[in-house]
Amino acid sequence: MDHTETPSPTNNLEAFWMPFTMNRQFKKAPRMLVAAxxxxxxxxxxxxxxxxxxxxxxxxxxxxxxxxVEAVQRQVAELxxxxxxxxxxxxxxxxxxxxxxxxxxxxxHVFFTNSGSEAVDTALKxxxxxxxxxxxxxxxxxxxxxxxxxxxxxGGISVGGxxxxxxxxxxxxxxxxxxxxxxxxxxxxFSRGQPAWGAHLADELERIVALHDxxxxxxxxxxxxxxxxxxxxxxKAYLERLRAICDRHGILLIFDEVICxxxxxxxxxxxxxxxVQPDLMTVAKGITNxxxxxxxxxxxxxxxDAFMQGPEGTIELFHGYTYSGHPVACAAALATLxxxxxxxxxxxxxxxAPYWEDAIHSLKGLPHVVDIRNLGxxxxxxxxxxxxxxxxxxxxxxxxxxxxxxxxxxxGDIIALSPPLIIDKTQIDHLFGTIADVLKxxx
Ligand code: PXG
Numbered sequence: 001m002d003h004t005e006t007p008s009p010t011n012n013l014e015a016f017w018m019p020f021t022m023n024r025q026f027k028k029a030p031r032m033l034v035a036a037x038x039x040x041x042x043x044x045x046x047x048x049x050x051x052x053x054x055x056x057x058x059x060x061x062x063x064x065x066x067x068x069v070e071a072v073q074r075q076v077a078e079l080x081x082x083x084x085x086x087x088x089x090x091x092x093x094x095x096x097x098x099x100x101x102x103x104x105x106x107x108x109h110v111f112f113t114n115s116g117s118e119a120v121d122t123a124l125k126x127x128x129x130x131x132x133x134x135x136x137x138x139x140x141x142x143x144x145x146x147x148x149x150x151x152x153x154x155g156g157i158s159v160g161g162x163x164x165x166x167x168x169x170x171x172x173x174x175x176x177x178x179x180x181x182x183x184x185x186x187x188x189x190f191s192r193g194q195p196a197w198g199a200h201l202a203d204e205l206e207r208i209v210a211l212h213d214x215x216x217x218x219x220x221x222x223x224x225x226x227x228x229x230x231x232x233x234x235x236k237a238y239l240e241r242l243r244a245i246c247d248r249h250g251i252l253l254i255f256d257e258v259i260c261x262x263x264x265x266x267x268x269x270x271x272x273x274x275x276v277q278p279d280l281m282t283v284a285k286g287i288t289n290x291x292x293x294x295x296x297x298x299x300x301x302x303x304x305d306a307f308m309q310g311p312e313g314t315i316e317l318f319h320g321y322t323y324s325g326h327p328v329a330c331a332a333a334l335a336t337l338x339x340x341x342x343x344x345x346x347x348x349x350x351x352x353a354p355y356w357e358d359a360i361h362s363l364k365g366l367p368h369v370v371d372i373r374n375l376g377x378x379x380x381x382x383x384x385x386x387x388x389x390x391x392x393x394x395x396x397x398x399x400x401x402x403x404x405x406x407x408x409x410x411x412g413d414i415i416a417l418s419p420p421l422i423i424d425k426t427q428i429d430h431l432f433g434t435i436a437d438v439l440k441x442x443x
Contacts, residue, residue: 036063058290062420068335075331092325109304112325116258116284117151119295127219139218147181149228198235214249221254224270230414231380252279262286265376266350294329345421367443406434
């Protein structure tokens, strides 16, 4: 394959309206990836780029993994599609059973979606319908958190806490309230792992319950670690407290593990890492190693049971997608789970986490670094914004790293990192060495 050919006039860059991208900036100086293997991307101009972000937090086993590639090839030739409603195919049941077996506690029912956004909207709908099925239909409020990211559906942007995600799109869902973000730099800067300060921020939920009354609240949704908005690690005992308050008031707790799930913290799920059991969990990304789109909602036994009442000849949950449990996605997911297990990738992430922590915190003291945060194989380096030009300093670091063969991700003036779990120590050194060189050169 010739990777160097330039786009023809009929294949120019204009038609593709790129998502979450500065379209005009990109199209002036495109960054095209044409191949990927293990820890590296190949660019259109033939350079190798170390993947510091697992694509977009999704390729947890690295790229071009043979077992997954073969499973997808085999599946697409054998059964390319099967109707998702009132019909089934064996791999969807096999995958759901495999997932149920690895999930903590009695999270043992799986609803398939195609993305994290759909998983979030599905979980919110399940929460509302669950209370209604139990005769508590007045529980309609949803509680999210500032600086939360739950995808781009109307449900997700409503419970999410990023103003740029909300301001263009009208009023979204009503009846939503938000907890405060768990981050306070003056109390937490340069914490290694979970900050000691901030458990009391969970008590805000009591204040919100007192305001609206528990009988109106269906669910609280949080990311165990808020990743997209800059790796906000939950303070020690915070999630435990949130769980206790939800229990006290009959409110469902939803963990959005679209990023944290599938090994990023060195355990299968963040619920395992923190020892806190949610009632519903959303996942996507790492479920198929990013190879084929797929998301899922995991539900506890009591939730599934609440729907399986009444006459059998009714559809218990009036919800689903054409591609729920798509055969090719299921095949990719099964091969992904095999790869994680056979290569011990979750354990590998746990074993590497202390090295990762030391490496990222070694950047303390470099120009403009105002905070460093980490947990598992996730990390963030927060930079002081350029006066009058927020986001520019970090974006320029991203461009400079890319030029030097390292892919990082930025959000605001925060560099966020989440490499494939197959990364080795030399590559960790290379990643942070390059970032350090770039920050010094920018000073
Ligand atoms: N929940 C969480 C916690 C997420 O991180 C979604 C839901 C939505 O998933 P989909 O599959 O609909 O995109 C996400 C997605 C970034 C970045 O760089 C993060 C996400 C997506 C793209 C980029 O921080 N998270």
